[in-house]
Amino acid sequence: MKDKNIYExxxxxxxxFMSMTQIKLFFQKLQVSAAxxxxxxxxxxxxxxxxxxxILQKSHFIAGYTKNTSxxxxxxxxxxxxxxxxxxxxVKTVSxxxxxxxxxxxxxxxxxNDYPYSLAIIRTNNGIMxxxxxxxxxxxxxxxxxxx
Numbered sequence: 001m002k003d004k005n006i007y008e009x010x011x012x013x014x015x016x017f018m019s020m021t022q023i024k025l026f027f028q029k030l031q032v033s034a035a036x037x038x039x040x041x042x043x044x045x046x047x048x049x050x051x052x053x054x055i056l057q058k059s060h061f062i063a064g065y066t067k068n069t070s071x072x073x074x075x076x077x078x079x080x081x082x083x084x085x086x087x088x089x090x091v092k093t094v095s096x097x098x099x100x101x102x103x104x105x106x107x108x109x110x111x112x113n114d115y116p117y118s119l120a121i122i123r124t125n126n127g128i129m130x131x132x133x134x135x136x137x138x139x140x141x142x143x144x145x146x147x148x
Contacts, residue, residue, distance in 0.1 A: 018046050018048040018049060019097065020095060020096055020097040020144075021097055022046070023048070023052075023093070023144055023145070024093045024096065026043055026049065026052070027091050027093050027145050028091075028093075029041055029043060030076070030088065030091055031088070031090075031091040033076075033078060034078055034086040034088040034091070035086075037080075037084075037086060038078065039077065039078065040075055040076055040077045040078065041075075041076055041078075042068075042073045042074065042075050042076070043073060043074050043076060044072060044073055044074075045067065045068075045072050045073055045074050048128060049074060050074070051127060051128045052121060052128060052144075053065045053074065053076065055119070055121060055128070055129070055130045056119075056147075058130075059119045059130065060079055060087065061079060061087055061088055061119065061147055062076055062077060062078055062079055063077040063078060063079045064077050065077065088147055088148075089148045090147065090148040091145060091146075091147050092145060092146055092147075093144065093145045094143040094144065094145060094146065095142050095143055095144055100142050101142065101143050102140060102141060102142050102143070103120075103122065103131075103134075103140050103141065103142075103143050104140040105134075105135075105138050105139065105140045107140075108131060108134055108135045108140065109135065111131060112131065112132070112135060115146070115148075117148065118146050118147060118148045119131070119146060119147045120143060120145070120146040121143075121144045121145050121146070121147075122134050122140075122141045122142065122143055122144065123141050123142045123144055124137075124139045124140070124141035124142075125139065125141065126139060128144070129141075
């Protein structure tokens with residue numbers, strides 16, 4: 001019987017889910033694209049990103065997105081108001097790979113009262129949700145980012 005070192009075996013990381021560094025990179029690219037008034041930008045495709053994009057689209061922070069199957073990327077279109085200003089004013093990533101910031105159901109109501117026009121994206125046990133869905137489902141989790 002071979003002596004197995006448990007520290008040498010690593011589980012393969014699925015391309016279906018995004019790491020916190022990938023999520024942070026996405027939101028940085030979103031913020032730069034909004035500040036430079038780009039119409040769209042591209043980012044590599046994953047299941048978590050599609051969920052985040054659906055949340056952003058329902059909240060009208062982005063106009064939409066398309067899936068490009070040939071090069072495995074999403075094309076994300078930004079939303080602009082009548083004056084030509086981007087709808088996204090500020091993007092902040094809260095959690096990082098080293099420090100995970102969580103929110104409980106007790107603090108969700110206070111967040112909704114303090115920041116009524118912002119959107120918080122939270123990773124829960126039920127998947128990635130916006131903060132209003134977390135309040136309705138009475139579930140807390142890790143705050144990924146918030147947008148104004």
